[in-house]
Amino acid sequence: xxxxxFFISMACCFGLAAFQxxxxxxxxxxxxxxxxxxxxxxxxxxxxxxxxxxxxxxxxPELVITNYHVVASRVATPDSYQLMAKFGDDGLQPLExxxxxxxxxxxxxxxxxxxxxxxxxxxxxxxxxAEVFSLGNPHDLGMVVVPGTYNGMKQQSFYPxxxxxxxxxxxxxxxxxxxxxxxxxxxxxxxxGNQLGFVVPMAQVKALVNTQPAEVPAVELLxxxxxxxxxxxxxxxxxxxxxxxxxxxxxxxGLVPESIAPYITCWARTNPPRVEQEIRASAAFCGLSExxxxxxxxxxxxxxxxxxxxxxxxxxxxxFVHHYANKLKQMRPDNRASVRDxxxxxCLSDIVGDKQVAARTIYCVRAYKDYPELFDVxxxxxxxxxxxxxxxxxxxxxxxxxxxxxxxxxxFMETVKWQ
Amino acid sequence: MAVIIELLNxxxxxxxxxxxxxxxIRIGRSYDNDVILLxxxxxxxxxxxxxxxxxxxxxxxxxxxxxxxxSSGQRIQQTAIPHSGQEFILGKQRLRVxxxxxxxxxxxxxxxxxxxxxxxxxxxxxxxxxxxxxxxFSYEMWLGAIGEAAENWHRQLLSIPFILLALLLWPALLAxxxxxxxxxxxxxxxxxxxxxxxxxxxxxxxxxxxxxxxxSQAVLVExxxxxxxxxLLVVLFWxxxxxxxxxxxxxxxxxxxxxASTYWLVPYMQAAGPQLMPQYQAELLSQPMLISTPKNPExxxxxxxxxxxxxxxxxxxx
Numbered sequence: 001x002x003x004x005x006f007f008i009s010m011a012c013c014f015g016l017a018a019f020q021x022x023x024x025x026x027x028x029x030x031x032x033x034x035x036x037x038x039x040x041x042x043x044x045x046x047x048x049x050x051x052x053x054x055x056x057x058x059x060x061p062e063l064v065i066t067n068y069h070v071v072a073s074r075v076a077t078p079d080s081y082q083l084m085a086k087f088g089d090d091g092l093q094p095l096e097x098x099x100x101x102x103x104x105x106x107x108x109x110x111x112x113x114x115x116x117x118x119x120x121x122x123x124x125x126x127x128x129x130a131e132v133f134s135l136g137n138p139h140d141l142g143m144v145v146v147p148g149t150y151n152g153m154k155q156q157s158f159y160p161x162x163x164x165x166x167x168x169x170x171x172x173x174x175x176x177x178x179x180x181x182x183x184x185x186x187x188x189x190x191x192x193g194n195q196l197g198f199v200v201p202m203a204q205v206k207a208l209v210n211t212q213p214a215e216v217p218a219v220e221l222l223x224x225x226x227x228x229x230x231x232x233x234x235x236x237x238x239x240x241x242x243x244x245x246x247x248x249x250x251x252x253x254g255l256v257p258e259s260i261a262p263y264i265t266c267w268a269r270t271n272p273p274r275v276e277q278e279i280r281a282s283a284a285f286c287g288l289s290e291x292x293x294x295x296x297x298x299x300x301x302x303x304x305x306x307x308x309x310x311x312x313x314x315x316x317x318x319x320f321v322h323h324y325a326n327k328l329k330q331m332r333p334d335n336r337a338s339v340r341d342x343x344x345x346x347c348l349s350d351i352v353g354d355k356q357v358a359a360r361t362i363y364c365v366r367a368y369k370d371y372p373e374l375f376d377v378x379x380x381x382x383x384x385x386x387x388x389x390x391x392x393x394x395x396x397x398x399x400x401x402x403x404x405x406x407x408x409x410x411x412f413m414e415t416v417k418w419q
Numbered sequence: 420m421a422v423i424i425e426l427l428n429x430x431x432x433x434x435x436x437x438x439x440x441x442x443x444i445r446i447g448r449s450y451d452n453d454v455i456l457l458x459x460x461x462x463x464x465x466x467x468x469x470x471x472x473x474x475x476x477x478x479x480x481x482x483x484x485x486x487x488x489x490s491s492g493q494r495i496q497q498t499a500i501p502h503s504g505q506e507f508i509l510g511k512q513r514l515r516v517x518x519x520x521x522x523x524x525x526x527x528x529x530x531x532x533x534x535x536x537x538x539x540x541x542x543x544x545x546x547x548x549x550x551x552x553x554x555x556f557s558y559e560m561w562l563g564a565i566g567e568a569a570e571n572w573h574r575q576l577l578s579i580p581f582i583l584l585a586l587l588l589w590p591a592l593l594a595x596x597x598x599x600x601x602x603x604x605x606x607x608x609x610x611x612x613x614x615x616x617x618x619x620x621x622x623x624x625x626x627x628x629x630x631x632x633x634x635s636q637a638v639l640v641e642x643x644x645x646x647x648x649x650x651l652l653v654v655l656f657w658x659x660x661x662x663x664x665x666x667x668x669x670x671x672x673x674x675x676x677x678x679a680s681t682y683w684l685v686p687y688m689q690a691a692g693p694q695l696m697p698q699y700q701a702e703l704l705s706q707p708m709l710i711s712t713p714k715n716p717e718x719x720x721x722x723x724x725x726x727x728x729x730x731x732x733x734x735x736x737x
Contacts, residue, residue: 277569315565317705322562325703337695343734345697346726350635351713358706358713360632364697365726367734375730378697386706402727406720413716 030135030145032182033057035116039086039137040066040095040109040174042073051081055136055143055175055188056095056109058118063212064111065205066174067189068100069293071107075100075226076295078219085111088143096216102226103233103292103301104159104204105189107174110216119176121202122183125162126150134166134188134197136175148177150185154198158237158263158288161198162186168197227371230300230399233292234374237263237303238397238404246415252309254391255419256284263288264303279312279323292399297338300374300399304334307416312388320388327392328360328382335376335398342376343367351384357418358384363409368399377405383418391418420474423517424454427506431513432601438519444468446509447481460485460510468500468516476500476516478507485510536662539608539615548614552586553579555621586613593663602664609662616655623647631702633711645683652679693736 036058041050054070064085073081074097083095099108126132127150134146148166155163164177168191176184177199186199217225240261249258251268258266270282284307292301308327312320347364364378377400382392393416397405422444426435437454446454449463456465462483470476479497480487486494490506503521507514538544556579564572590609598604627647630640656675665671714722 275567275569277564278566319562319565321703321705323565325701328701328703331697331699333695333697339693339695342695343730343732343736344694345699346729346733347697347699348719348723348726349700350719350722351632351709351711352716352719353713355713358709360701360703361719362699362701363719363723363726364699365723365730366697367727367730369734372731375727380701382703384703384706384709405727406723409723410720413720 028182030143033117033119033135033178034143035087035114036118037135037137037143037175038064038111039140039143040064040070041084041086041092042071042081043084043092045080045082050084053137053140053171054173055171056085056111057135057174057176057184058111058114059121059184059209060118061113061115062110063098063209064095064109065176065187065208066107066109067187067200068102068105068107069189070174071097071109072293072295075219075222076298083109097219097222098213098216099208099211100222100226100229101204101208102229102294104200104208105293106187106200106204106208108208108212119178119182119184121206122179122181122185125201126179126185128152131180132164132166132177132185132199133179134164134168134172134175134177134199136168136172136188138167138169138171140171144172146172148195148197153201156263156265158290160201160204161189162201164197164199165195166197167191167195168199223370226294227374230292230371230374231401233301234400234404237288237301238400238408241303242404242407242411246411248415250419251282251284251307252311252391253389253418254307254309254393255415255417256307256393257286257305257415260286265289276314279310279315279320281308281310283308291335295341297336298341299336300368300376302335302396302398305393305395305412307394308392310390310392315388317385317388320390321385324382324385324390327390328362328380331362331364331378331380331394333366333376333378333398334396337376341369343369345378352381352413353384359418360384361413365405371399373401374399375402375405376400377409379409379412381413381416420470421519422468422470422476423519423521424468425515425517426454426456427513427515429513442470446514454514456509456512458510458512461512462510465509466507476518478516483509536608536658539611539662541611542607545607545611545614548611548618549583551618552614552621553583555618556582586617589613589659593659597663600664605662605664609659612658612662613655616651619651620648623651628702629704629708631700632704632708635700635702649679649682652682655679 038056040054040056042052044051051073054066056064056066058064071083074083084092085095086092093112096110097107098110130150132148132150134148135143137143146166148164151163151165154161168188172188175188177186177188179185184202186201187205189200190198192198244260246257247259248255264286266284266286268284273280285305287304288302291299293299310324343366345364345366347362349362351358352361353359359381362380366376368374376398378396380394383390395412397408421438421440424437425433428434439453444453445464445467446452446456447463447465448456448461464481465483466481466487467479468476477497477499480495488508489495500516503518505516557576560575561572587610590606590613593609594604594606627644634640653675656678657671660671660674
């Protein structure tokens with residue numbers, strides 16, 4: 001008992017000492033770079049009130065980096081919103097968008113000229129376990145600095161993200177995360193809840209800065225660039241999936257993927273039997289849960305696959321078919337979209353297969369309004385039951401080209417099947 | 420000259436007609452009157468109708484307690500009745516006086532096809548349909564009950580009488596309407612008609628599922644699904660109005676069309692804006708029900724090429 005208390009006391013002392021060093025560093029970082037930080041506001045033109053806020057930082061006299069999602073409303077409805085910069089207690093000054101990277105959620109802005117310190121970009125990623133400081137303006141409470149720990153790259157993520165243990169809160173989006181020398185290692189982008197922060201690495205920021213145009217582009221041109229970025233991204237995402245040899249496993253009498261690519265994760269669940277007269281269901285899911293933010297009503301880039309095996313041996317055939325068929329009637333897209341962003345779904349439905357194993361097969365497609373050549377697709381197949389057993393397979397892809405959608409559908413139909 | 424006294428109820432409908440050839444007619448509640456009234460507000464000897472030497476009929480009040488009123492509500496002691504069809508109120512009893520020479524309304528012609536509707540009066544047919552519709556609802560309830568609900572599914576059967584009662588609302592409404600217009604109510608044929616249409620509707624829904632399952636792409640099936648239920652509604656409303664004795668063909672046509680077109684109008688109104696949810700054919704039955712040849716996957720993919728064009732077109736709409 002005594003030893004335990006002793007060790008706890010000692011640990012506390014060391015903890016306090018470490019905290020003191022951290023606080024010193026934080027103070028230093030903050031005082032040195034406070035001038036290079038700003039709040040980015042999206043202001044509604046009619047009322048001149050802000051509708052959303054984020055953080056930004058100077059990397060050159062007129063260049064500011066922030067997140068794309070901070071400035072997204074300006075791109076979606078340029079007639080209704082404008083961008084403003086707020087420095088400390090000073091008034092508002094206008095900002096313009098120079099370049100965007102929608103896939104990595106970054107924006108390069110043209111800002112009022114500024115003298116003094118700018119943030120320098122780090123040359124390399126920090127060591128795992130190294131101290132990093134995230135700066136920003138959480139909940140509009142004023143600029144803060146939050147100490148944290150760099151924990152390596154986010155695992156099983158398609159998009160490169162640094163994993164930082166530290167409180168990144170709403171409003172800090174677009175702010176920098178810096179190392180002990182005050183060099184930017186990345187841009188705060190999102191939080192996974194309790195102390196789990198994600199940061200876009202420096203390499204992506206440098207790539208964006210390199211595309212800097214000579215003058216401020218029109219919003220239409222930005223949209224064209226977003227379209228091109230989305231097209232390139234879906235190509236990068238789907239190509240490995242189409243070329244990969246899918247590892248399959250059995251789910252009931254169905255054959256479903258077990259492992260496809262590192263960024264596609266799979267789970268499974270089954271409902272325990274409760275009563276006699278019911279359909280037993282086992283399900284497996286595979287997918288990429290990360291998505292690409294386009295606007296507050298519109299996300300894309302999701303890949304979801306779902307497989308369900310149904311067994312209703314205790315039920316009469318007609319009863320089983322009735323309930324099994326109902327499972328096919330509710331199919332929903334996995335990504336968020338509004339009527340302003342997408343057209344209506346066009347669907348094809350038929351009985352596909354051979355006399356032994358046929359399936360009600362449904363294929364639905366909707367096109368993006370602002371980004372031609374991109375589509376959301378849904379696929380659903382439910383086997384025609386010969387006994388009280390059925391297998392339903394489903395996938396949805398958000399923001400893919402026709403060519404990739406067709407190739408994926410073909411691959412899915414060939415590999416996911418009844419055995 | 421003969422005189423006719425017609426007794427009327429509060430709505431002005433006839434409840435009795437008396438014809439007299441004598442010159443004096445006594446009206447009141449006592450049993451020695453010529454016209455015996457049941458209205459407790461009239462007196463035992465209430466009024467007297469008499470014909471003078473010139474052949475002129477006179478109505479005289481016999482000092483009754485509540486008096487004799489003209490149709491305009493004026494109390495009268497004695498009044499001549501120059502015209503046929505004049506109305507009076509004795510106590511609360513309304514009556515009308517006619518002379519034999521008065522003309523009657525023209526004969527109503529029986530509606531065409533009336534005799535064919537006589538089949539609907541058949542009691543065995545009514546019972547058969549009741550059983551058929553109840554059996555279908557029971558089957559649906561059994562089909563829907565799964566898991567814990569499957570053990571007590573028969574409790575739901577108690578709701579069948581209420582469903583049937585709800586079905587009877589329309590025939591009841593038509594029968595009441597016919598009754599108010601002094602027509603035959605034809606309640607039983609109306610009930611048989613709605614049960615016949617309901618049974619046909621349910622039969623079609625089963626057949627339609629089977630057709631959709633087997634012939635997903637067939638235009639004919641889609642056309643049938645869109646028109647047949649509407650035709651059933653037309654049959655229901657047209658014959659319902661006929662049984663209720665509607666005389667004006669134009670009105671019958673307009674009402675039938677309006678009511679039957681709700682089959683298309685309701686989905687049309689609901690689909691006001693663009694749909695974000697996919698709409699697709701998802702009918703699935705068991706393998707023995709499959710009579711068509713399943714499509715080759717390759718052909719299915721070829722067919723799907725047109726989807727992208729359609730989707731692009733839809734996205735171009737503002």
